[in-house]
Amino acid sequence: MSIVMASASIKTSELSRWQPWLAEYNIAGFELKEWITLLALLLPLLCVVAFRKYRKMQYQNKKPFRFLDLPQELRDIVYEHFLDDPIYPPPARNEIQRSTLNWMRPARWTSTSTSPPVRHESKWIFLANKQVYSEYMDMICKRKTFHFSVTPQTYKPATSTPPSAFPAPSTQDNRVWNISPDLLSKVQNCSLKLVTTSSMLGVTDPRSMTSSSWTLGRRMREQLKHMSNVKTFTLDAKALGDPLWNPLWIWYHASQSLKMLGTEYSDTVPRGPQLTGITFSLDTWSPGENYLRRDEASGGQWVWYCMKNHLIGTDMGADMTVREFCAKLYQECSICRVDEEGDTTVI
Ligand SMILES: [Zn+2]
Structure with missing residues (x-):
């Protein structure tokens, strides 16, 4: 019992020692504990707001622009990076069904006695619309x-023999x-x-x-x-x-x-x-x-x-x-x- 009373008297004396310091943080009627609780509650909220803002900025940076809004000269510079000699018929490649646009395929074309130029880029992008293709x-x-x-x-x-001479x-x-x-x-x-x-x-x-x-x-x-x-x-x-x-x-x-x-x-x-x-x-x-x-x-x-x-x-x-x-x-x-x-x- 005397031990309990002694520890209580110590706690009381320590509290009185910290009292002036705590009093400084008693702002607008809030105690320190309340401030900490408030901060603990607000911190996740602030994190969520900051994260959303960051994502929005990222999205704005990646937002696609309209290629056709560029002036013709700039579009031409883009096209220049994709220019290749068209080859007819396109070199055989994995038995892909052929079409008139086959030469536009990305090429890993190897082969043949005609030694076609090596191609690497895919040009399907030029099928986006008629204007770009044209x-x-x-x-x-x-x-x-x-x-x-x-x-x-x-x-x-x-496939057939013409009926008359020419x-x-x-x-x-x-x-x-x-x-x-x-x-x-x-x-x-x-x-x-x-x-x-x-x-x-x-x-x-x-x-x-x-x-x-x-x-x-x-x-x-x-x-x-x-x-x-x-x-x-x-x-x-x-x-x-x-x-x-x-x-x-x-x-x-x-x-x-x-x-x-x-x-x-x-x-x-x-x-x-x-x-x-x-x-x-x-x-x-x-x-x-x-x-x-x-x-x-x-x-x-x-x-x-x-x-x-x-x-x-x-x-x-x-x-x-x-x-x-x-x-x-x-x-x-x-x-x-x-x-x-x-x-x-x-x-
Ligand atoms: Zn000569």
Whole structure:
């Protein structure tokens, strides 16, 4: 009992010692304990308010802006980061169903003998609406090169035989590439690569056909005729080895057939664009074929050049025989010959 009384007297004396200090915190009638309780109650509330404010600021920072509100110049800068050369047909990839927009897919394209450029970005964003797609495609048509190819892997024979001699195949099934005439009309730079086997000429004897009657050639002309704004249009005719056929026939028919485009010999309406250059190659070693370039300065005449770009001579034109073609293709370059003779003399 005396112990309890003693501790009570100590507590009373300690309380009296702290009394002045506590009195200072007795503000507006609140005791310290009440202040602490109030603070404990308000603290979570303050935390919640602060957190909400922080989230709101974050949301405002991430709030999407309207891309179309940007001026055209800035939109063009964005498009520039996504420009790639379109490739028709797109390189095969995991058997994904093909569509006209397939070249826009993000690419992990590896493969093929045509070695397409490596692509990494997805371009599905440009399908967002018609305006964005149209602006982006306009830029591609002006700045990039459309690559068209026909290879033994992608070649599809015509689905039906035309009933008369030279009717233009117009059905979608006979299209060589899955591209619309409207888009073709905007293309400014085009590269056409033919990797051709003898069977793709569609005849058993190449001497029995004319270049203009080549079915694949006619189908290509029928599509390419829509390119009304072309500035550069090149053909690379590559012949795949065949023990029974001379590759000359493939080169001859491919070049003569497509040289018809844009000339009075064209069998399409409209006449279509004229090629600007033609190169020839083999899948194996070759002695070095000359190539053709259309010379605008001389009225658009075709001119042969050696592999070192020396002038060989003018082309014979639409009536050229395969023998004359062969002579031009392998005509020796007088400048290169002089150089070689000089080198030999020095040795
Ligand atoms: Zn030369």
